[in-house]
Amino acid sequence: MTVRIGVIGTGMIGRDHTRRISQVLSGAEVVALSDYSPEAARKVQAELVPGAKVHDKGEDLIAAPDVDAVLVCSTGATHEPYVLAAIAAGKPVFCEKPLATTAAGALRIVQAEVAHGSRLVQVGFMRRYDAGYRMLKQVVDNDIGTPLMVHAAHRNPTVPDAYHTPMAIHDTLIHEIDVLRWLLDDDYVSAQVVFPRKSSHAHQNLRDPQMVLLETRKGIRIDVEIFVNCRYGYDIQCQVVGEEGLANLPEPMAITLRKQARLQNAIMTDWKDRFIDSYDVELADFIRAAAAGTAAGPSSWDGYVAAITSDACVAAQESGLITPITLPDRPALYD
């Protein structure tokens, strides 16, 4: 069975997923497109999927009888209504992060899905599909004993002027928030943020770098360096310290070069390259589950927990205090 997919939002990521489904992955085809700019949608249609129908409104695309499943790649504020509409239609839906712009919105999605009675939503936390993190989870689960600490870093070479201090949480740390929960099979109970000396390369409205300290239910302590003007590259580090040993997220594969008095590997500078393979795996997982009328991978509950945790981290940025993080009980649907 070929899953017939409708894509809402045909910007960079929506266009790329359309290409992925139509040219790389088996098992699905893009039969419908929608964008707030119908022009943009028609451009992607012409280029990649001439047979797809362009809908003026996302809601129409969701309702279309020949659409089996939906990808929500539109602007953040529209995610919640589109995902709720897809749930109402009983159709599997893949939603790029954030699931909603507020924790309350994410909770409404969780509640709708729970009311529906089975999973329909996958959130676009692609790091869980990265080969490196999957290898790390293997080793954390089997080789290092009980995890006690995590040392992580999320570094970008530079950010645009519009990037301000809370975005270090909502746009950057959000990936660690999700992937570390998954890696450790745990949840957070408190957050603290400290600000080192500010880099002279940081914009006026941005305190950069930051160090976020998280504590989990199991007592694991996590420190995450966020440094979005680190200049030298896009670099994601993660070390898990267990009772019996330590494991590091692998460095991306690179040529070792000996040249000009340096033993050197290239470091990536564009975040889009770093997890590029994981998008394929992520969508293949969505297609596989959608063919069975359900969803797998990061759930709307994961999206909700990420929202709650982000909010606490932003509060901790502002107060300088150790900020508690409390979650409602997890619905059985997400066990």
Added chain:
Amino acid sequence: MTVRIGVIGTGMIGRDHTRRISQVLSGAEVVALSDYSPEAARKVQAELVPGAKVHDKGEDLIAAPDVDAVLVCSTGATHEPYVLAAIAAGKPVFCEKPLATTAAGALRIVQAEVAHGSRLVQVGFMRRYDAGYRMLKQVVDNDIGTPLMVHAAHRNPTVPDAYHTPMAIHDTLIHEIDVLRWLLDDDYVSAQVVFPRKSSHAHQNLRDPQMVLLETRKGIRIDVEIFVNCRYGYDIQCQVVGEEGLANLPEPMAITLRKQARLQNAIMTDWKDRFIDSYDVELADFIRAAAAGTAAGPSSWDGYVAAITSDACVAAQESGLITPITLPDRPALYD
């Protein structure tokens, strides 16, 4: 357009390519199967492609009007007749190595393809599709100046009793023979083989390890260690020394673990894991070209040159001498 593929030979690799085409890659479907054991073909049909037709004879599969392109995954001795039949039918054909069991046989394929007038054959040298080798080629072409030497190693943890001395060339070195030609854009002019002290883990009929010394037209000197009872793992090494610097094939991505007084990375032990991703890329390339009625990647000329070179290396094993390698002019089709 979906390429309709017939697969001849449904053993391990034929079955795996069938799965790849039907479950992983876009753009093609398996519509026909054939095996010298129809039972085996029907088993793969049932498991993976219920809609495919099972042909008793490979020739019938090749001739079937609903088959656009052919995969030859049967036993080595049958490759030549099947590939010739596919060329005669004007259908793109992917042939697992070896292209033919003799250089003369490979040459007959080259001649048939040249007579046909356009490329139809892709040979299954998957290393050219490996991400590591592709990164290496990038760096060799751009960053290290004129290549002068290559140091390579091909190590297996162990081999079955049936593996004898010449197989170190035909089954093992064959991959370096092809991929180094491609990497350096060059051909070989001589081969020499020296035998180090034999490992006590090598079987009676096998001299192991071996060191093969190759010289190219451009004067590059290559040493390849072949060590198929190295015990510790499946390990492929390649270092290119250029006028301005050196580049190494990357180690496969691995978790760095600190445990039991060791800073350690796992080394693979099963060759099937090492280039697993490259099979996907290789077949995607075949599908893309087949959709246009042609073939890309390693050509029948490459298969023929590999055969000529292998024969010279086996002669060098036997004589201990520096053995010249001479090639006919390359037909313009392969420029």
Added chain:
Amino acid sequence: MTVRIGVIGTGMIGRDHTRRISQVLSGAEVVALSDYSPEAARKVQAELVPGAKVHDKGEDLIAAPDVDAVLVCSTGATHEPYVLAAIAAGKPVFCEKPLATTAAGALRIVQAEVAHGSRLVQVGFMRRYDAGYRMLKQVVDNDIGTPLMVHAAHRNPTVPDAYHTPMAIHDTLIHEIDVLRWLLDDDYVSAQVVFPRKSSHAHQNLRDPQMVLLETRKGIRIDVEIFVNCRYGYDIQCQVVGEEGLANLPEPMAITLRKQARLQNAIMTDWKDRFIDSYDVELADFIRAAAAGTAAGPSSWDGYVAAITSDACVAAQESGLITPITLPDRPALYD
């Protein structure tokens, strides 16, 4: 000129320094020994320096006219009186850590030295003499821009039962406290300690691991993991994050071995091996300065600051609070 040295305390470290001076380094000889067990002193005399005189009391050794300089290697509680006696005698004195068992005691030494008017005291913080840290300082001073953060770890495979929670500061962190001040040319303004989930390998009286967060005058944020039951080895890590790049303390030189499906380097398990070379360099520096009647390297001021900082960290362990660290003005002698 040969510096004539008296060694007080002939236990493991005193005996080793005696060997070092008499058998490895040029420029000095051990002419006098003293230990609270004269038996022990005579044993080292017989074994290593038959020409040396054994004094019953350290004070006599310090006063002896043929003793130019003094090494204090006795038990911690005796350091302060011996160092004060050496200052009173105007003799250069090398004192193993701690300089004194209290910050008040260390301050008395500072005051005595200031009153004397020139440096006489070197404290045994040997990491400043480690080749790796020296390379790191080179790079931190020249290549990574303004330092903003430090991520460090101090791991021991195991500790004896007597090792309790505050010893993680006084005996373990003390080395990072000193060497990071030197590396960054900075002082601390606050400390915080958080306790991750406790390792099941830790004794009843020990919370292990610990994470110490330090803030410096320049605003640099430092996190130090202390994990003294890490099992896998003795491992010292230090990464400095600067505005333009990052630098890591080198791993100790080790053979890379490929064996048993592992690419592996040995990790040390005995702390005595890790900085073994730095003891030679440290004492050579003492001898060089003592020949000129003065002292170099880590000063009594450094010992005092380490004591103040340690006390704050222990207070932070107990309170869980961010604990301020205040220092008096640095006497000009130590600029």
Added chain:
Amino acid sequence: MTVRIGVIGTGMIGRDHTRRISQVLSGAEVVALSDYSPEAARKVQAELVPGAKVHDKGEDLIAAPDVDAVLVCSTGATHEPYVLAAIAAGKPVFCEKPLATTAAGALRIVQAEVAHGSRLVQVGFMRRYDAGYRMLKQVVDNDIGTPLMVHAAHRNPTVPDAYHTPMAIHDTLIHEIDVLRWLLDDDYVSAQVVFPRKSSHAHQNLRDPQMVLLETRKGIRIDVEIFVNCRYGYDIQCQVVGEEGLANLPEPMAITLRKQARLQNAIMTDWKDRFIDSYDVELADFIRAAAAGTAAGPSSWDGYVAAITSDACVAAQESGLITPITLPDRPALYD
């Protein structure tokens, strides 16, 4: 007992050994100097050892009753007569490489020492004292099973115009010739040299790079790349392949830096830095043995074997043939 040493030849290396003995190492003093330029000798005397006597002739220095042991650091052609004179005087003598400028000359020294009846000569093959090679020998002897192959490289960034093709053997490969014999406890039986495409950075009179293939009595096969215009650095590589695993000579300790899109370690460019520590250990070994009236470390037999082997390699350069290497029986003195 302090060994009283006379140094013949006060150029760069003689001056440096004088500094080493007088300022770094214990157990010896330089009491006499000699140079073909007495001016040069007096300059070193004034700078480093004002109490030493300057002799006009090396022979006088050797004969001087207050000289216990001799260092021969003069120009190569003078080594043989000075070493023979020292043996005649029954004094331990350290001789920088080469022991003699011809194999016949080296054999005369061996014969004189054998006639004397005990070891007096140490040859300046300092790599045996390098910490990295010592670690490697440890691992080769214990962890990788029977050695079967060695892959080595000796790379210099550049060489002066006077450096011609045979110097790649006599001045460069000579170090591998000695250290690999020691590492493997073996001798050579044949040599072959092949010339890759010449680097455009090599001078007119120099074929560069070269690959030397050596075979040992035990059947070990060794390939050594010599590349003295490699541009990128001074880089010494050595990998030993054994029946159970592989071991690599460690890279020199270096800071790992992340900067400008590169994960990078500095590579040395000056050969003088690479083995700088081993000179201290080498001379300490000489002093220790000389104090007992004998010599340790690389012997005159080792110097003779190196000469025989070098001559065979140069013959192999010229002929292109596999050139046998034959040695007389080793005198019992060197067992």
